[in-house]
Amino acid sequence: MSLSVKTCLLGVCFLLALPSVGLLADEASQTPSEAPATVAAAPAAESPPADKLDKGDVAWMLTASALVLMMTAPGLALFYGGLVRKKNILSVMMQCIFLMGMMSVAWALWGYSLAFGGSNPYVGNFDHVFLEGVLPQFQSGESVAPMSGTIPTSVFMVFQMMFFIITPALICGAFAERMKFSTMCVFMLLWGTFVYCPIAHWVWSDSGWLCEWNDQAAFPALDFAGGTVVHISSGVSALICALLLGKRLGYGQEPMPPHNLTYTCVGAALLWVGWFGFNAGSALSANAAAANAFVATHLAAAAGVLSWSVAEWILREKPTMLGACSGAVAGLVCITPAAGSVNPIQAIILGLVAGVACFYACTTLKTRFGYDDSLDAFGVHGIGGTVGALLTGVFATKAVTGGTYGLLEGNGGQLVNQVVAVGAAVVLAVIGTIVILKVLDATMGLRVTEDEEIRGLDLSQHGEEGYIFL
Amino acid sequence: MSLSVKTCLLGVCFLLALPSVGLLADEASQTPSEAPATVAAAPAAESPPADKLDKGDVAWMLTASALVLMMTAPGLALFYGGLVRKKNILSVMMQCIFLMGMMSVAWALWGYSLAFGGSNPYVGNFDHVFLEGVLPQFQSGESVAPMSGTIPTSVFMVFQMMFFIITPALICGAFAERMKFSTMCVFMLLWGTFVYCPIAHWVWSDSGWLCEWNDQAAFPALDFAGGTVVHISSGVSALICALLLGKRLGYGQEPMPPHNLTYTCVGAALLWVGWFGFNAGSALSANAAAANAFVATHLAAAAGVLSWSVAEWILREKPTMLGACSGAVAGLVCITPAAGSVNPIQAIILGLVAGVACFYACTTLKTRFGYDDSLDAFGVHGIGGTVGALLTGVFATKAVTGGTYGLLEGNGGQLVNQVVAVGAAVVLAVIGTIVILKVLDATMGLRVTEDEEIRGLDLSQHGEEGYIFL
């Protein structure tokens, strides 16, 4: 144990060292003429020319950030936690809580800078490590805050931080009930740094090669709130994890039903509520675009509930509560990239498609290929995200984007951009995840021992039990 | 099974067809001169003359809409879910989640239009089916959004959508643990269309015959956030459901205690938090009226906690946690119509009265008449809503409404208006519910079979179990 603890701590130190070095190097070349207020103009479709703080926008973005944090815990912690067996419930919750701690600090120290710093199309830089140039300064009641549109850059940074938490947390669904906790920590730090940050940079930094509002972008793709950055990256990596870690002991022989679907229901509902922050917050303003995203998000979730449940009703006799919840999440995933490009009625169509597509992926597809994606992280986020990213290229309408449009309005090129963005994200996620896992497998080991797996991760990894009702 | 599925799907298709026909008919007679920006001026007590988007208001209304969704799930799903027996927990949760899906889509397709379209005092029209004329249009960074006061009409629409979800969900408390899921779906679609939409139109559309701010209204009644529209309509319909479905098997012989009061507590607390969106959101603005509604709402809930608990303490020896939670909800229900007409100190009085009145209704009254309103949907929402609507007519004060006032300030006429509004809502709810249930009883059947009821709805309707702790 102590060996892996040490390895783990060492890994963290190493990573912490990296950007510090960068910082020093950077500091040397920095000239005082660089005003902090000019950094990081964030994606804001409708931001007015003057970068003046708008309190309505700040109010909404603080709320949205809180909502997105709520998605990871209690949202995802309950959604995933309910689906595992009783003996592993705390391990799932611990992963969520611990990632909330670790990824947040990593984002502040170097992640934000790697994702949003610099003007390279492919990778960020160390300009903003330790939140350099991001934080407001206050002088006798006046504040000089670096702005991203109408909100302080620090608000933009913290909103994006919440995405840096939930994206790795989504992957946990794939290796639930068998991954070593220490390895998971190191894996997530590396994955966040080397997979998430680059993809976020490609798609959302002003200079990214896939960025919608970058005139020089090679393939400007529409990804309003993270179809590629969040769901495809995590979903595909989840599949790789499921494949490389192998199946849970007894998978396919023993029954492994969800131990507490009431938690899953509550978690799904909280995800739904939190997703309003995720998607409507991605407008970075409390404007009509946020309103459109809000309505579209809600209706896609609603349609997902209907299509998954009805598919089950027809094909498996009964509509299940778990199906309804899964459908909601599928709809939400699918609308994520599209919430800034389609109208709410089109969102219903996306939701309906996502519900059926993910239902198919979680049932038929998984059984056919026999991988053990414990909680269907790939089936819902990988498939739903891909469907969403592609359909965005199909349905995107001038009436909502104000400019870009998709296949149905005659612009097949947008669909090509979407395909390229999906492909690029898939390639980096697959390669990055494989490399990281192989390294960790050789050094720390990926799975707990058989005995630990049988006793459950709660006891073996954390020395606790979830429920003591005796 | 497959028969009822088919019936169910048929029913849905039929309903979907209705407004589509209306749409077509409508489209034909529509002239391009009707600017979309002129539609649906929503109830906004203090809206400035110019319909300009205010980001503070949008920020608050998006938050409020998210809060109201949270009331249905996880709020109500936990509140109700904790009160049933273990074997029916998922059925309650499924009803909430599925209604979130189905009612949302129905509202977007035709419900909103039926409730808020046109200028008839009694019934809406098909002007806004498929959200026609409701959604913002974006052109090169500028948006042309149909406005309702200072917020886009789409925000008003989605806020109201959340009411269209929770109102039917409240009824589920009456027939919990015995109603067929497929029948419930069709019932709710019909009830929403033929009972909720008209009442909402009467009270909240600019032309409604009970609408407070309609100068031509026959009986302008005060109903700030839905005492009549939400609580009386659902509470009374709930009583009819309880009567027509009959008692649960073993009711009165076997013990049927709540299986998980911890859920009920969490649910009640989430309802309380969400109700701030419900009531303060009904100001449609982040203004002083919203502030007053917020404070009044909170104090009424607080007073409800005190009066129900103390009533129990005196009459039944011990104050119970369930009593405290029920009192909070009773207070919240009661202040709903009044939140825009009374000040927070008066709200304490309303809360105290509601706590005692609903306590009496849920204990003595129910036992006296012997109906099986499983989770006291009538006892809390029907009684609490009626008490609130009437007391609004008593306490309404110029100092808060800025105009209208009630009995205590010398205007008995307002109380008459309140009585008429209550009466009208009760009549439509009773007749509508009876007719729909009779038709469904004859076609699909209302209750599950005896054996299904004994095994529990989770297994028999959805093929799932809530807790698998073995």
Place this chain on the structure above:
Amino acid sequence: MSLSVKTCLLGVCFLLALPSVGLLADEASQTPSEAPATVAAAPAAESPPADKLDKGDVAWMLTASALVLMMTAPGLALFYGGLVRKKNILSVMMQCIFLMGMMSVAWALWGYSLAFGGSNPYVGNFDHVFLEGVLPQFQSGESVAPMSGTIPTSVFMVFQMMFFIITPALICGAFAERMKFSTMCVFMLLWGTFVYCPIAHWVWSDSGWLCEWNDQAAFPALDFAGGTVVHISSGVSALICALLLGKRLGYGQEPMPPHNLTYTCVGAALLWVGWFGFNAGSALSANAAAANAFVATHLAAAAGVLSWSVAEWILREKPTMLGACSGAVAGLVCITPAAGSVNPIQAIILGLVAGVACFYACTTLKTRFGYDDSLDAFGVHGIGGTVGALLTGVFATKAVTGGTYGLLEGNGGQLVNQVVAVGAAVVLAVIGTIVILKVLDATMGLRVTEDEEIRGLDLSQHGEEGYIFL
């Protein structure tokens, strides 16, 4: 039983009578020339000179108030509820819900006035009992609202009300599983009135002797969101309660593990989310100061997760989920006084220190001294709050406060002020709590009987059971 009920009700009446008398006396001396709009200028670091309502600020403050309510229930109710034994779960939840009722009404009737009324440095007055002069008045669409900066005073009042709820609720952690419910009610009313209100007045009313923005303050201390007022006052009182009530039966012999850590996790996560309202809401505006507080709060919590977990990992072999959650809360407590004076990177340091300090307090310290602080209310809130208040004096930086600064920037005097504030709060809390408890011990009795304790408070105090799964 009925005796203690009567004592309890009598106590309440007595307290209700107090301020009414004050009110009458007051009313007599009140002259109509006192315009209601001039009252209670609340702490607003950056409020513009003109007291004009800003909707963005109102939107954020309504949201923040809702979030802080959510902290007590479901937040704390679940966090604490999960830590007790199954037989006492409802008693913990009941304490939270009932305090939400009772303290709210007490705040409206006299608490707010005692805390924020008048211009005495040591104690408030009865100017605002029954919310006199706090509520907005509406005239034909225009509202005249007493303002606190850019928000109506009623919003400030309700935001502060939420603090008056959660602070006593925190104390419940110390005497969980053994205190008589009736005694708890009276204790909290007295404690709120005689301990909380004065301390809040000292620190947060414009005339308080510890108030940061009061030029005449003897020791202006920095306490942005309640390190002294909320956490030290409750934490220290909690310790006194634990000492005076004595240990739980069987403490140290029988195992008393948490019965449901999944609840504790959900509760901790909700506390985290709600704390954004607590801390960023304490800016009373959606401005850059709120943004800074938001980011600092989040990063302190994140750092707390890391340091507690890693301390456990190193010292006790395994990182636990409960440790991670406790660390988050420790970090949040510690940043509370500092959120307006330190930057987010410094917040990480505070969080790291808090995690280790509280870990030490909850494990080594408690064992050494052998008191039974059931749920570590002192270990987390007392210690975390003290560490936070002192470190605020160390780290406070001009770049964030815009003026005041701490030891590290050369101002040792600020640390002295912090020490005085901590000391004063400790002294009043200790004396107040001892006096109240001694009186109640002599009159009503503090603890349930042995038999009641063994059967559990759920059954003996409330006649209910939490889970009925049979």
Place this chain on the structure above:
Amino acid sequence: MKKIDAIIRHYKLEEVKDALTRAGIVGMTVTEVRGFGRQKGHKETYRGTEYTVDFLPKIKIEVVVADEDLEKAIQTIIDTARTGETGDGKIFVFDVAEAVRIRTGEKGTSAL
């Protein structure tokens, strides 16, 4: 003395208890168990994965009675727990070597 183990349906517990009490048998111990037998289980489906659940929730009642009360107890249980459908359950009878009341130390039938 004899011990009766009766495996019955969940919702019959109250009825059986009341009947036994009326028959003068005022002590019993109840356990929540899961039973497998001729009664068909049910199918559950979670995201498309089907499980056949063979173990059905049952209640086990343990009653220790004096030999002379045995027949009456058995008959009472049969009368009240019976629905006629498969899955009504079983009664098993065992010899009891000794019975002690912990509170008093009384032994034999007077301990019941």
Place this chain on the structure above:
Amino acid sequence: MKKIDAIIRHYKLEEVKDALTRAGIVGMTVTEVRGFGRQKGHKETYRGTEYTVDFLPKIKIEVVVADEDLEKAIQTIIDTARTGETGDGKIFVFDVAEAVRIRTGEKGTSAL
């Protein structure tokens, strides 16, 4: 060999286990049960509906012992589980026909 079924109060479990261990009896199986007997139940009230709960939470300990350890085991349980109040519980003793340790296949008292 004999099997002892002891129905005891919930919170006595640790004490009884420790005492038995000290007495050299190091194997037992514990079940959460609900008991009905002379000890009065309690009333619960949910929204005004009162239920009399007759079944109280108890712990059943099953210990199989060699015949010679029987008396010692019984006495140990009585000594530690006794409070003197109604509801302390019962001890029932049964003959064991055979005992097998699954791991080794050992039979008889050496299987314990």
Place this chain on the structure above:
Amino acid sequence: MKKIDAIIRHYKLEEVKDALTRAGIVGMTVTEVRGFGRQKGHKETYRGTEYTVDFLPKIKIEVVVADEDLEKAIQTIIDTARTGETGDGKIFVFDVAEAVRIRTGEKGTSAL
């Protein structure tokens, strides 16, 4: 008739049930229990307070069989429940004085 009480590991239940069914024994009753024996418990730590948990989750299977099926049943359980590690569990056998099927009133082995 004999009753077998088998205390086994949690995750062995399905396997044992399937094996017994294949061996023609199609009735059993299962209880979730906690066992204490030679198998070492584990430590749990809650905010620094350590508990040694001696009671480990086990499954108790109760099967009543005709005398002639006894050996087969025991052997089947041993074969499937065995892992060779301490904590595999025990089998105890008891005489059954009578068995009744509630639904039909049948007695003896035909009640099984």
